[in-house]
Amino acid sequence: MFKKVLLNVFYNIAIITIVLCLFWGFNKEHYSIVLVSVFALGLFIFFKLRLIKDVKQASTKKVK
Template sequence: MIQVCKFINMWKKVLLNVFYNVAVIISVMGIYYGITNNQYLYCVIFLATGAFFVYQKIKLLKAVKAEIRNKK
């Protein structure tokens, strides 16, 4: 039962990582849209959200790395 919980927990982290990747890609596309259409407010908003998701992704990767180290 414990192994199943760990497996599900890891899948949650994988899906969260996929969500963060998609969010960063959308942010980059939004920044591009803002620059091409001279909508600099969009650039600032998408830059802030992209930075937030990159920060969250780094935190998640550090947590996964620590979890793997503790497993061994």
């Protein structure tokens, strides 16, 4: 479970960093960076949602 908490922290830091890169790229008109940032943001959000689902399933198994 400790690994999943660390992975969640990593995902949060990555999402915040990617959002900052997204705004920076948009303000500086580097649209290739914006495109990569949008793709990476979607990927990390997908991974985070899967991790949340995995933790929920693991916690319900412990309760039963």
